[in-house]
Amino acid sequence: MSLKLYNDLTRKKEPFVPIVPGKVSFYSCGPTVYDYFHIGNSRPFIVFDVLRRYLESKGLEVNFVQNFTDIDDKMINRANDLGITVNELAEKTIQDYFEDADALGIRRATHYPRATEHIENIIFLVMTLIEKGHAYEIEGDVYFQVSTFPEYGKLSKQTIEELQSGARINVDERKKNPLDFALWKTHKPGEPSWESPWGKGRPGWHIECSAMSMKYLGETIDIHSGGCDLTFPHHENEIAQAEAATGKEFVRYWIHNGYLLIDKEKMSKSLGNFLTARAARLKFSPLAIRLFMLSAHYRSPINFSEETLEQAKAAVERLLNCWSDLQHARTHRDLGASEHSEQLQAIERLFDSYIEDMDDDFNTAGALGSVFEVVRLANNYLKDNLVLSLDVLEKIESFFKKIDDVMGIMGLTDNEQHEDSSEIERLISERNQARKDRNYARADQIRDELADRGIILEDTSEGTKWKIQI
Template identity: 55%
Template sequence: MAIKLYNTLTRQKEEFHPLEENKVKMYVCGPTVYNYIHIGNARPAIVFDTVRRYLEFRGYEVQYVSNFTDVDDKLIKAANELGEDVPSIAERFIEAYFEDVSALGCKKATVHPRVTENMDIIIDFISTLIEKDYAYEADGDVYYRTRKFEEYGKLSHQSIDELRLGTRIEVGEKKQDPLDFALWKAAKEGEIYWDSPWGKGRPGWHIECSAMARKYLGDTIDIHAGGQDLAFPHHENEIAQSEALTGKTFAKYWLHNGYINIDNEKMSKSLGNFVLVHDIIKKHAPQLLRFFILSVHYRHPINYNDEILENTRKGLERLQTSYMNLKHRLESSTNLTDHDEEWIRKIKDLNETFIREMDDDFNTANAIAVLFDLSKQANLYLVEKNTSQTVIQAFIREFENLTSVLGLDFAKEELLDEEIEALIQQRIEARKNRDFALADRIRDELKDQNIILEDTAQGTRWKRG
């Protein structure tokens, strides 16, 4: 069976054929690190981590690159508001990003490049575009000649004339055409900067990903992915820059996840209805948020509120209970019979159905439905009091295989905030009673659950590690 994926470039499902046999080069646009990530940032992190996991499950070696934009207008604004420098803000929120997405079950990328660590290649990239007359310098700024790239608009499926409507040259800009976009921005007074052939400044947003994708993955990559909001102008501009430079196709397949709505309204910082992952996982097990995100096909919009998340919890708990019941039966039974070929075949059929659903444009919603079928069959098997060790082990193994593809871990019991606070209070009482063995045991138990305790003069604090 071949994997099929929906390619934004062609607006149709296509069979996946990588550039190199059994190898995949994949670039996913990462966050601009000026704050904690919100649930909209979490969706591509979870979705494309799952795509990566599935490709690896199907035998591919995946080189997965996801960047950090660690210098940008938003970072400069945050630094000014907080009275800090840009590198300090970036470092803090890169660390926070790793904490949040790790809690959500996302693996680290093969490489997490930062803009500030790749300034030389970005400047070289821009210089070459100027040499090729695809870019021009204007009083310290550098702009891309959008009209010169004849295929501009091929990703967003818009013509140059359509794109020109509504564009204009802003005050202070020195563009030759309203459609041209910045590759390099001259530094304003007091801003962070780097030296360049055009003076002190910093790169524009779009050029950063083009340069880093090329450095770490080559001129042409297999998959470029990100949120739907990045398709235009960010990804459109990446194509224009990269293909003008190399004369080669930049990416074969473009994947974009849909928007997240909050209470049926599009999430927007201007509306103030965005929800930080940092806050969600203080109230809910991180695995629940991942399960919720994957319960809807990645290209479809998804609606979030507390009631929907609570209903999702019930489904997740049903699956977890089935898995734990199987583990308990295996551990508690002393007289297990031989295996049953009919049940082994049923489990194998479910595995094949799971693969068929995931092969169809990574349909995690239908793949989760297969997990519920697996749970139903496992429950039926246990109710009938069948005790084949081989069958029970096969059910357990299938649960673990399929949930691992989705980045879920049913063997891991996640503590909620209330449970953590209760254990901390128990530890405080133990310390008061000089029962240090119990206090240490509670600390170790929490550490095993990825909960880090800090004893301060103001009391004991905790965070998810």
């Protein structure tokens, strides 16, 4: 059993075989840091975080690189609007990025290269392309000449001619071909610029990813990911730049996530129909947002709505309730050495099924099915057996820990519980004494106080359970 990934380059599912056994080089296109990222932007961050974690769970060492685009038109315009420098804007936005990404359980990448810190690498790459006849300079601008790269269009499955016929852009008359794209842009007054062989200027957008990917991961890497709207032109151009320069294959597996829609429309800043990830995570729990993102296949469009998020939240609560019931049972039930091999085998089968789905092009929605089947198994097990097998309990707990370590939907590993459980237990005892004394006013008071702290109490036939509200 091994991982298969849908490769957009071949439009087929292919067995994933890393270049270097045991290691994975993974470049994921990151944000342009001019504003908070919105919940649509967070889809690739979350799903590729999960893919990265899954690879690691298989024992692979993943070198995960995500860039920050910190110089382009949007950066310049926004900085001007705010009356700050482009660098100040970048610093502030990157800080905000980490605040939101961390809160959403997105693990830190191995490297976060920024375009402005790799100007030398970029210039060197542009020089190489000029030397090799793939690029030309006009009045301080440098363009990539697509006609010199016959494979141009191989990712978007279009020929240069087909791409031209559909072009809607206003053609810059100086370019040799409308599809030629800027590698270097000449300096304009009031814009940040760097010295280069072509005068002062700044890099084009696409070149940074090629340059930084090669710097941190090598000329040929395993995986390059991004939103499907980056397929053309961004990733097509990255391929052209890198492969024209090195003569080697740039990326083995290209993977793209589908859009997040809102009211059936693409969520985007230009349409103005966006919700920032910050607002979303404050309104819904990060765990619910993650489960929502994983509830559909990563390549399918997914519709964001109040209703779908509430559904995800309820699903997370089901997981968490099961977990807290298991913890309660551990301390309140007899743990006999009784044989429950049927359960053990069933859990193993469900874990295999989870792996099978994840291995099949990262089918998180299918994998979640197995997760919830374990929930039902666990609930039934607790319901049907007064004396529990420690083996079974540990097997179930281990299952949840493993899937949570990859999906991050239960907060078992990343969100440490900061509540003082002994304090809570003490209040619960006090409340139960009050209940025995029929002092329900005091009992309810304690329950309300804990509720204010986000602790939910549940009275059951085997005592009072507590859990944290998400």
